[in-house]
Amino acid sequence: MLSGAGWHVVAFHDAHKALDHLKGGGYRAIFCDYELRGASAQGFLAWQRRLAPAAPFYLIGADVPPRGAKVELLPFPLPLSQVPVPPDTPIPQAPALRDIPLAGDTALIPLADLLSMMGVAAQSVTVELGTNGEVGTVGLERGTLTHAETGQQQGLKALSALLVAGPCPFRVLPPRHSARANVNLPVAAALTEAARLADEQRRYRRLIEAVAAACPSLLEASAGYLLGASEVSSATGEVNPTAKGEPLFEVAKRLIEAQRQVLGSRPLELYLLVEDYALALCLFGDDNLLVAKAPAGQAEALYRAIVGRSLVQHAVRQLPSG
DSSP: OOOGOOOOOOOOOHHHHHHHHHHOOOOOHHHHHHSSSTHHHHHHHHHHHHOTTTTTEEEEESSSSSSSSOOOEEEEOGGGGGGOOOOSSSSOOOOGGGGGGGGTTTTOOOOHHHHHHHHHHTOOEEEEETSSSEEEEEEEETTEEEEEEEEEEEHHHHHHHHTTOOOOOEEOOOOOSSOOOSSSHHHHHHHHHHHHHHHHHHHHHHHHHHHHOTTTTTTTEEETTHHHHHHHHEEEEEOOOOEEEEEEEHHHHOOOHHHHHHHSSSSEEEEEEEESEEEEEEEETTEEEEEEEEEEGHHHHHHHHHSSSSSSHHHHHHHOOO
């Protein structure tokens, strides 16, 4: 169709090869399928705009343009009558130094799209999120995601938190080789694993909300994977620290291990009433752990919520495993 309208067409079936061609220059326009394989059309557009901002960008098969993007929409299938006419001369290419730095906002270019495109382009960069990187940072080395950090979180936990964070400005800067590697995965693999962790955290958060609804006097609750790969905690009242000030989740793990050593088997449910508070925990699915703490005077409500056969107990059993 495009050839019949006078275009000399060079087609690519994945984003990586297309990016290599963009860097070589000499093209007059870009026609991009909305269902682009290996990247989103919005992410590919952002990368193209850095190399040749004046080149026309035609998006095929989209109902609406990406937010904030200047593109021309074409229908699919594309009638010959609507095929654009080729310009007389090639669009001048921008110098390669424009690869870095790059600034924008994740409201217009989602972080996952940005990282995917830098991954397929085998970039070595540091991405700062927030005005001065206060939201977090992500590091890439030749297309491998090496580092992620936000607040007190590191590695894949930090990356999963950044992927679901609200819109914020970002800057793509030269790599900081001093940053300690805490991920070291190909970008696609890192994004997949971070998305899985984010989904787990959402499920754990819903579970904690259900516990709080069933036991309104709840002081603290925590849910996560027993081996510690993913964990969500919530303090809903004035919390008196447990033994030695340890996090509630760690206390529950120690209790489970102590019971296993004494009884020769792990407890699936455990309820404790001490002088100052009540504690209940439940193992479910594939080594998922829920633990909650309430004032001693509300021990019965906590028991019904976690150990007893309540609506929350049913919700625990219905959670997908893994």
